[in-house]
Amino acid sequence: MKTADFKVISHRQIADHIFQLILTGEEAANMTEPGQFVHVQIPGKTAPLLRRPLSIADAEPAAKQCTLIYRAEGPGTKQLAAAGEGDVVNLLGPLGNGFTSAPEQDGKAVLIGGGIGVPPLYYLAKRFAASGIALDIYLGFRTKGDVFLQKAFADLGQTTITTEDGSFGEKGYVTDQIKALRGNETFYACGPRPMLRAVQEAAESKAYLSLEERMACGVGACLSCVCESARSVNSPYVKICSDGPVFNSAEVKI
Amino acid sequence: MKTADFKVISHRQIADHIFQLILTGEEAANMTEPGQFVHVQIPGKTAPLLRRPLSIADAEPAAKQCTLIYRAEGPGTKQLAAAGEGDVVNLLGPLGNGFTSAPEQDGKAVLIGGGIGVPPLYYLAKRFAASGIALDIYLGFRTKGDVFLQKAFADLGQTTITTEDGSFGEKGYVTDQIKALRGNETFYACGPRPMLRAVQEAAESKAYLSLEERMACGVGACLSCVCESARSVNSPYVKICSDGPVFNSAEVKI
Amino acid sequence: MTDLTVNLPGMAMDNPVMTASGCFGFGKEYSQFYDLNTLGAITVKAVTAEPRSGNPPPRTAETNSGMLNAIGLQNPGMNTTVAADLPFLEDYDLPVLVNVAGNQQDDYVNVVDHLSRQAQLSAFELNISCPNVSCGGLQFGSDPESAYKLTKAVKNTTEHPIYVKLSPNVTDITEIARAVEEGGADGISMINTVLGMKIDLQSSRPLLGNERGGLSGPAIKPIAVRMIYDVSQAVSIPIIGMGGVASADDVIELMLAGASAVAVGTANFADPYACPRIIGDLPARMHELGWKSAQELTGRSWNHCKSPLSTLR
Amino acid sequence: MTDLTVNLPGMAMDNPVMTASGCFGFGKEYSQFYDLNTLGAITVKAVTAEPRSGNPPPRTAETNSGMLNAIGLQNPGMNTTVAADLPFLEDYDLPVLVNVAGNQQDDYVNVVDHLSRQAQLSAFELNISCPNVSCGGLQFGSDPESAYKLTKAVKNTTEHPIYVKLSPNVTDITEIARAVEEGGADGISMINTVLGMKIDLQSSRPLLGNERGGLSGPAIKPIAVRMIYDVSQAVSIPIIGMGGVASADDVIELMLAGASAVAVGTANFADPYACPRIIGDLPARMHELGWKSAQELTGRSWNHCKSPLSTLR
Numbered sequence A, B: 001m002k003t004a005d006f007k008v009i010s011h012r013q014i015a016d017h018i019f020q021l022i023l024t025g026e027e028a029a030n031m032t033e034p035g036q037f038v039h040v041q042i043p044g045k046t047a048p049l050l051r052r053p054l055s056i057a058d059a060e061p062a063a064k065q066c067t068l069i070y071r072a073e074g075p076g077t078k079q080l081a082a083a084g085e086g087d088v089v090n091l092l093g094p095l096g097n098g099f100t101s102a103p104e105q106d107g108k109a110v111l112i113g114g115g116i117g118v119p120p121l122y123y124l125a126k127r128f129a130a131s132g133i134a135l136d137i138y139l140g141f142r143t144k145g146d147v148f149l150q151k152a153f154a155d156l157g158q159t160t161i162t163t164e165d166g167s168f169g170e171k172g173y174v175t176d177q178i179k180a181l182r183g184n185e186t187f188y189a190c191g192p193r194p195m196l197r198a199v200q201e202a203a204e205s206k207a208y209l210s211l212e213e214r215m216a217c218g219v220g221a222c223l224s225c226v227c228e229s230a231r232s233v234n235s236p237y238v239k240i241c242s243d244g245p246v247f248n249s250a251e252v253k254i
Numbered sequence C, D: 001m002t003d004l005t006v007n008l009p010g011m012a013m014d015n016p017v018m019t020a021s022g023c024f025g026f027g028k029e030y031s032q033f034y035d036l037n038t039l040g041a042i043t044v045k046a047v048t049a050e051p052r053s054g055n056p057p058p059r060t061a062e063t064n065s066g067m068l069n070a071i072g073l074q075n076p077g078m079n080t081t082v083a084a085d086l087p088f089l090e091d092y093d094l095p096v097l098v099n100v101a102g103n104q105q106d107d108y109v110n111v112v113d114h115l116s117r118q119a120q121l122s123a124f125e126l127n128i129s130c131p132n133v134s135c136g137g138l139q140f141g142s143d144p145e146s147a148y149k150l151t152k153a154v155k156n157t158t159e160h161p162i163y164v165k166l167s168p169n170v171t172d173i174t175e176i177a178r179a180v181e182e183g184g185a186d187g188i189s190m191i192n193t194v195l196g197m198k199i200d201l202q203s204s205r206p207l208l209g210n211e212r213g214g215l216s217g218p219a220i221k222p223i224a225v226r227m228i229y230d231v232s233q234a235v236s237i238p239i240i241g242m243g244g245v246a247s248a249d250d251v252i253e254l255m256l257a258g259a260s261a262v263a264v265g266t267a268n269f270a271d272p273y274a275c276p277r278i279i280g281d282l283p284a285r286m287h288e289l290g291w292k293s294a295q296e297l298t299g300r301s302w303n304h305c306k307s308p309l310s311t312l313r
């Protein structure tokens, strides 16, 4: 784990406010675990004080490349969006624990992503697909203009898109779609809290959830990024940055 | 007086830490008075809070161009040094009162500049030379690497360069050179306080001094940039940004 | 249509944005940039009974997202102010808040008494919080008893509404706020600058002529928000909020915290058009956040009404 | 050769740069980045007698050149700390300052008594200034009498040197400093965070789970410099300075103000290598400014010795 400079290979907008940033750097060789994240120093003459946590959306460790997909919303991510080809971006990472468990033998992997929670699932889907694991993918967005990566996911497994206003794919929430499922599935989810809560209920313990919280250090030292623990042994909280961001659904109260 | 965007035409280093920035913008049409300054918004994704005051080193109002020459020293000017051709720089100005008085009939203009006080004298020298006013120019620097504009000045009048270590031109201080002068000269000086004090003593009232002080507003509203007044009518202080930066030597206690 | 009007004692404002004392002179300089009637109101530089020469330069220093100033209340005294500075504002149709400073109670009473006859004046702001003068001012800002007495004495002197400007450099600002409310204050201005210092590494001496200075600008906004949040719940008189405001979002944040109007200081220096820009941006930003009027913003962070957006969604 | 060593009670430091409590855990996380022996010293996260769960998230928010935190002293309590966290530091050869917090005097005495037997420990830092807990801590930091008593009681409990960590959220910090000196403190740490708040415009509610938080980072450096300048002239015990330090220049500035050593907090988050980078930059920067040893920096902004550069030039 260290900080390292990466170079922008490509940076383009792929949906409303959503940018795809492809970077190259030696440290990408260690980005082997889907679900991990990097802590991004916003480039620019005067960077904001804190780094921004972004999931590794895709990586080619051998080619020393990685992809981040983010929503340019606040001052930091908006400033990041101005980085051009050849610019340098400093990353701290890869950080945290990703999706380390595969579905049980013959089990199906159900990937559930909401909005800006979709990116880390892509790297996971690619891995599962490469290992021959059957995939059902459910991706929820607000409206048509927000949808991204749908083709890339469709290449890897059965993909269902929902939009809240029905302007693309199924109308409604992604969680409506999974209610019917009960069986040999293992759930892998990333997205807004209400979505994760619905998955937690639907899936009981066979679910892995990727959580978000505001971070400072990103490495477990400052206790900023806690989530209530469901097991509460030593501490009532787990640290999302270093114990997570991916947790077994039974471990956390969300 | 307003704020206006200018475009960088050229930006290059002309001596140790010294940069020459040539800008174009409509507002340059109003830069007709040598000795005025502009309040520069440092360009960059996150600008420092305050603008930086820089003298107008040269201007071509008809061509809508102006030149700033500055020393990249602190964080603001260092960030300014990164501006490239085509970049936009926002200027507030032209501000203040410049060198508005010509020498008496048949009198000589003695221009005395020290270090980073040299730039505004260039625009003045050009004006005087164009009006056929005889010029004696004394420019003092620390060492050879600091010297700039010597050729440009030499084209306009008799130019003497001094360096403290004697590595270029005469050894010593610029003020040593002017001690001998007494006669029909009017002094125009810009540079460090000790230099201005020496000019003030040497020249009595026939001197115009350009002063510097830390500024916030640049327009006379905040009372940051005061200098003790020698006349003290209403207030014990004059405001360098709006009463100056050029003062008759008899007006200020420095 | 977003309704920007706010009503404070003595000041019916077209919009909630005004200038902060000491950062805008008497308006003359900035009138070169835009029509001052655009402003919700104007607060002028501190006036004292006698002329004050202020502190030796340097008087300002830049810090991270902030600046230090140690002007030290330089002003030509109330007589000259009345004769030379205030008349300029006659041509404008906007509320004028006159900032008053002094060493002792009588000084404040004197100035207020003297200026009360001025037609241009809408209300007084008692500066009991200037960190840049060795004597006077600040002790009123840190001792509830003297703050109470001063407010009361001034209230007895004038019919004009009185705003008291509080210092953030205290252990419990709500205590002082309650004291001035009890003393009869019609409103509170907060916050004045935070005491700070910068050392010049070349000389290894404090950079400012006065050594210590007052910190202002975006760096102090979180301090202002916290104090406005606390004070607005402790008193029932309106608050003019200030401290680091540079955008429409900042105005909304200070009003949600509890301010009824907001003053802009340091931001004028970087952008002389800061106030009209902020006023121009407000309606669209409020609309985006679901607010219909400026008045409904005040104190909504603590009064437990739902925000319009959380109701909509 | 620039001499970086400094000597503080209980802490012989190879260089004046240490970590600030709560920003560096117990060092384990940052030991993945560099050898902790590079540090002048390490201050660990606050320890309380009983486990503390801390505040609900969100616990941090970014502000202009600063951040707010409301961690709320989350820690597993002294027993677990002794068993699980402190032993990690056995492998290192550097002074360890243990930050102690509590609700009442007995809590502090308890923890200090319990931890005094730990070999890794060099000194205690009494946190009487945490703004993020509803009860305890802060009242000791704002009342000279209780600060004095607490310091005295703890001094009677242990042989280890005691540093008392002061809050900036007071009217007169020199008063508290004098009280803890009188109570027997061996040193002072300052400043803890400045009370602040941020409001989330979307929800119109305070952004932090605990509403208010502590402001740290470059935004507060001028406040720290001013307070260190004042306190170092009011007491004769050494000061560990902190507040916004992110560069060698900042270290020099806080030492010139009056600090004998300097702690780095928030800067670790942006750059996990902040401390070794600063330590690495110090000698060259000190040389450039004409300083030969770190110890001669302390208080030179006010002790009227000429700075080396002004003598040289």
Ligand SMILES: Cc1cc2nc3c(=O)[nH]c(=O)nc-3n(C[C@H](O)[C@H](O)[C@H](O)COP(=O)(O)OP(=O)(O)OC[C@H]3O[C@@H](n4cnc5c(N)ncnc54)[C@H](O)[C@@H]3O)c2cc1C
Residues within 6 Å of the ligand: A037, A050, A051, A052, A053, A054, A055, A056, A069, A070, A071, A072, A073, A074, A075, A076, A077, A078, A116, A119, A120, A211, A212, A213, A214, A215, A245, D061, D062
């Ligand atoms: C482990 C993890 C992985 C993430 N992966 C992605 C991703 O792949 N793509 C993506 O678009 N977003 C992702 N996020 C959310 C992303 O970090 C925030 O949207 C981003 O930090 C907001 O920064 P800003 O500059 O736009 O906003 P600002 O308002 O400028 O942010 C201010 C501060 O708040 C923090 N913050 C604001 N919103 C969030 C948030 N939702 N979560 C965490 N911190 C926040 C910022 O990090 C910063 O410290 C992830 C968050 C975490 C914790």
Ligand SMILES: Cc1cc2nc3c(=O)[nH]c(=O)nc-3n(C[C@H](O)[C@H](O)[C@H](O)COP(=O)(O)OP(=O)(O)OC[C@H]3O[C@@H](n4cnc5c(N)ncnc54)[C@H](O)[C@@H]3O)c2cc1C
Residues within 6 Å of the ligand: B037, B050, B051, B052, B053, B054, B055, B056, B069, B070, B071, B072, B073, B074, B075, B076, B077, B078, B116, B119, B120, B211, B212, B213, B214, B215, B245, C061, C062
């Ligand atoms: C009327 C006037 C004209 C000037 N003309 C020139 C010029 O033509 N070329 C040139 O190189 N310099 C000139 N200066 C000085 C120049 O403004 C400063 O060198 C510059 O502001 C330093 O900024 P910084 O970012 O390098 O330093 P920083 O240390 O980042 O500056 C911090 C703050 O201090 C102020 N400051 C620091 N040094 C000075 C100084 N010497 N004078 C005024 N303010 C200062 C800055 O404006 C800023 O507000 C002029 C100053 C004035 C007042």
Ligand SMILES: Cc1cc2nc3c(=O)[nH]c(=O)nc-3n(C[C@H](O)[C@H](O)[C@H](O)COP(=O)(O)O)c2cc1C
Residues within 6 Å of the ligand: B216, B222, C020, C021, C022, C023, C045, C046, C069, C071, C073, C099, C127, C130, C165, C191, C192, C193, C215, C216, C217, C218, C220, C242, C243, C244, C245, C263, C264, C265, C266, C267
């Ligand atoms: C240069 C300067 C001068 C000031 N002069 C005064 C003053 O005369 N009276 C006063 O009450 N406040 C004065 N203040 C404080 C401001 O009115 C305001 O309270 C403070 O700067 C915080 O707002 P800001 O961050 O928007 O600047 C001054 C501030 C600055 C920066």
Ligand SMILES: Cc1cc2nc3c(=O)[nH]c(=O)nc-3n(C[C@H](O)[C@H](O)[C@H](O)COP(=O)(O)O)c2cc1C
Residues within 6 Å of the ligand: A216, A222, D020, D021, D022, D023, D045, D046, D069, D071, D073, D099, D127, D130, D165, D191, D192, D193, D215, D216, D217, D218, D220, D242, D243, D244, D245, D263, D264, D265, D266, D267
């Ligand atoms: C996330 C965080 C946690 C902190 N926890 C503690 C703590 O447990 N005990 C303490 O005395 N100070 C704590 N502090 C305060 C710091 O030690 C330091 O005094 C303050 O942050 C100023 O320094 P900085 O600007 O370098 O961060 C904490 C600060 C931060 C940012």
Ligand code: FES
Residues within 6 Å of the ligand: A214, A215, A216, A217, A218, A219, A220, A221, A222, A223, A224, A225, A226, A239, A240, A241, A242
């Ligand atoms: S962000 Fe610091 S502990 Fe997680």
Ligand code: FES
Residues within 6 Å of the ligand: B214, B215, B216, B217, B218, B219, B220, B221, B222, B223, B224, B225, B226, B239, B240, B241, B242
């Ligand atoms: S800089 Fe504001 S009065 Fe001159």
